[in-house]
Amino acid sequence: MHEQIRVVLVDDHVVVRVGLRAFLDTQPDIEIVGEAASGEEGVQVVSQVLPDVVLMDLLMPGIDGVEATRQVRGASPSTQVIVLTSYSEDERIFPAIKAGALSYLLKDVGPDALVAAIRAARRGEATLHPMVASRLMTELTSSRRSPLDTLTEREREVLTCIARGMSNAEIADHLVIGERTVKTHVSNILSKLHLQDRTQAAIMALRERLVPLDDEQNK
Template identity: 50%
Template sequence: MSEDKIRVVLVDDHAVIRAGLAQLLGGTPDIEVVGEAGNGDEALERVRALEPDVVLMDLQMPGTDGVTATRQIKESGLSTDVLVLTSFSDNERILGAMDAGAVGYLLKDADPDDVLAGIRAVARGESPIHPKAARALLGARPGPTRAQLTNREVEVLALVREGLANKQIARRLDISERTVKAHLTSAFSRIGVADRTQAALWAERNRI
């Protein structure tokens, strides 16, 4: 992430929504809108060209939709994170977006301050999830038990659930970031999740 500002690309097929978001984000000292896109294909082009920190992604768009675009962005190998901002709260779309690699899920009826907080949370390595989305994810699939994890993996997952980034976890447990990543990789494999968002939700569900 840029040391000065969080660089954001806005993706929505409605120009008026992009304009409103651009005005909202433009009024902050720490967030900068560096690009816009009206569909998933344009989103991938903008991300490849601009390498933003965060993409604010709508889901329902003509052509390539937001879920497909999110998956393509994550498969591109770039470090850009995708934060969904949509009007849909049905389980199918929520699960589809998160499985595709989105790190957060917000609804368009959110307070403007919540949108700004969500972008900042993503930039810190956290996963802002609307309560409706969280309920869908927590109830989606039964998972393995904590008995399959080592004590250290449990400790690391507990801190992921609290929203701590790897550097903060390393400092809290007095271990290296490389060791934190190793524990996370092992834990993800054991509990069958693909990223820290799913891991945090698994930890919440299993009361870790």
């Protein structure tokens, strides 16, 4: 007899959850032990039932799937998260993996492949959509270079200003550009570097020596 794999479904679309449950209920070794329609609810359900695997959507009301994944892994470290989403953009893939997701699948995954991914996750083995795997390999290969190499010259100038503690208005004045343009550059910087906020951007600028540490300390 197979050991039961306890699974929680987290997706804000009822039709998706109903379809997943209907199919997974046919698997003798998979038991759906909870469902949630939001990131917050997903974290609560996981904290209560401590499942083996969570199927996690990314775009949901309230906290998104990335933050929900981070909280799920904190609440139940033994629970493995499989991202199951329609989105394959880098700005969604990398934050999800960094947040603790083991596997990343797109919703066009075949039924048999999904079941195989759930069983693999129970064993602690990752399953990645081929497109996602390719992008992760590219990221790992390019990680030997400075991540700042992806920035334009103007974006590097804006990042330098951020590291020096300047506000958007101050950056606009310093670089003689519009404040809206500064906001666009900041958004692009965070997206390209896979960062959450300006503080992380400033830390990376210092770590990559875009701004000398003593320059930051003496400003």
